[in-house]
Amino acid sequence: MASADFAADLSPVAEPGEVADSVGLRLCGPMAVVTLSRPASHNALSFGSWLRIAQVFDELGGDRALRAVVVRGAGERAFSAGANIEEFPALRMSAEAALDYNAAISNALEAVMGFELPTVAMVRGLAVGGGCELAAACDLRIAATDARFGIPIGRLGVTLGPSEARAIVRLIGPARLKDLLFTARLVDASEALAIGLVDRVLPVEELAAATAAVVSAIVSSAPTTIRAGKLAADTSGRPLSQHDENVLARLTREAYDGADLKEGVAAFLERRPPRFGRLATEEG
Numbered sequence: 158m159a160s161a162d163f164a165a166d167l168s169p170v171a172e173p174g175e176v177a178d179s180v181g182l183r184l185c186g187p188m189a190v191v192t193l194s195r196p197a198s199h200n201a202l203s204f205g206s207w208l209r210i211a212q213v214f215d216e217l218g219g220d221r222a223l224r225a226v227v228v229r230g231a232g233e234r235a236f237s238a239g240a241n242i243e244e245f246p247a248l249r250m251s252a253e254a255a256l257d258y259n260a261a262i263s264n265a266l267e268a269v270m271g272f273e274l275p276t277v278a279m280v281r282g283l284a285v286g287g288g289c290e291l292a293a294a295c296d297l298r299i300a301a302t303d304a305r306f307g308i309p310i311g312r313l314g315v316t317l318g319p320s321e322a323r324a325i326v327r328l329i330g331p332a333r334l335k336d337l338l339f340t341a342r343l344v345d346a347s348e349a350l351a352i353g354l355v356d357r358v359l360p361v362e363e364l365a366a367a368t369a370a371v372v373s374a375i376v377s378s379a380p381t382t383i384r385a386g387k388l389a390a391d392t393s394g395r396p397l398s399q400h401d402e403n404v405l406a407r408l409t410r411e412a413y414d415g416a417d418l419k420e421g422v423a424a425f426l427e428r429r430p431p432r433f434g435r436l437a438t439e440e441g
Contacts, residue, residue: 163188163369167227167279178205181231182213187224187376189217193288196232201241202287204248207261210291214268224383225375226272227368228295229279230288233361236278236304239286242313249315262287263320269294270324270391273384273404275375279368280304281361285343286313289354293324296387297371298355300346301364306354308334309341329353379417379433381408 166185175182179200181192191213193200202210217223230236240262249258269276269291278284278292280300289306292298308325310317317338325334329352337344349355359367375383385408392401412418417433424431 160366160369160373162186163372164366166190167229167365167368178209179203180206180209180213184220184223187222188372189220189223189226191226191228192231193229193237193291194231195241196230196234198241199235199238199283200230200232200288201238202291203241203244204258204261206241207258207265207287210265211261211268214265214272218273223274224380225274225372226276227279227372228269228276228291230281233281235283235288236280236292237285237288238283239288240315255315259316259318262290263318266290266294266320266324270320273387275383275387277368277371279364280355281364283343286310287321290321290324293328293354297357299357299359299364299368299371300349300355301361302346302358303361304346304349304355304358305343306337306349307341307343308337309343311338311341325354377430377433379412379421379431381412381415381417384408385412 163185166183166188167190176192176194179193179195179202181190181194183190183192191210193202193206195201195203195206214226217226249255275297276295278295278298280292280298282301282303282305284292284300284304284306286308289308292306308317322334325337333352344352344354346355346358350358357367385405388401388404388408397405417431420433421431
């Protein structure tokens with residue numbers, strides 16, 4: 158699929174697809190689009206939304222035709238302004254109640270960070286609190302010039318969980334996370350780029366096309382190479398778990414025993430673009 162095809166599916170006027178708990182899911186060939194879909198409330202994330210995000214990524218993990226996932230916010234004002242505070246009196250006003258709520262956030266972020274395929278956050282407007290954490294949990298963040306980021310939870314009184322902290326610290330380090338947390342300030346897209354919180358900043362009118370170009374590049378690459386490369390990058394600097402070693406061994410076998418390496422070498426020698434097909438495990 159060409160970049161223009163993906164861009165059409167990322168247009169802000171496109172319908173978000175099937176929506177449950179304010180989270181939409183649309184499958185567009187090798188790309189899935191997950192839309193935070195509560196624009197009247199700046200795409201605030203409810204307890205149900207966090208549960209739904211974890212469910213969506215669990216379901217997408219079984220889609221062998223999928224190559225990339227884009228997470229975006231509905232409308233033009235926000236990626237997500239964070240948690241739906243209106244439900245806190247009923248769901249998060251005691252330590253016991255907060256355990257379930259905090260677990261839902263953690264499970265969602267871990268599902269995104271642990272997803273085997275590339276994930277891209279396409280950010281317009283506010284990405285604050287849980288919205289900033291969700292964007293940070295993705296592999297790449299492509300932001301419009303109107304994007305703003307922050308963790309102003311000190312003005313609310315909730316705590317930052319380990320998964321939330323890890324999502325952000327892996328991008329900007331603990332000192333800069335403390336800066337955002339202690340000051341409750343919002344940083345604009347240019348500062349977010351400078352500190353490593355986002356990867357690219359584009360004018361609003363170029364955001365969908367730039368995101369589509371990244372997805373198109375991912376889809377044009379050997380799928381096993383991308384999966385193995387993502388895992389290698391994510392595990393860099395820490396000891397490999399037995400699970401990591403097993404997955405890397407599986408992906409290495411798929412890469413060298415499957416069809417993609419043969420196609421990649423043949424395409425190089427024949428001076429043509431490669432046409433990568435299915436994973437080796439699917440071809441057997």
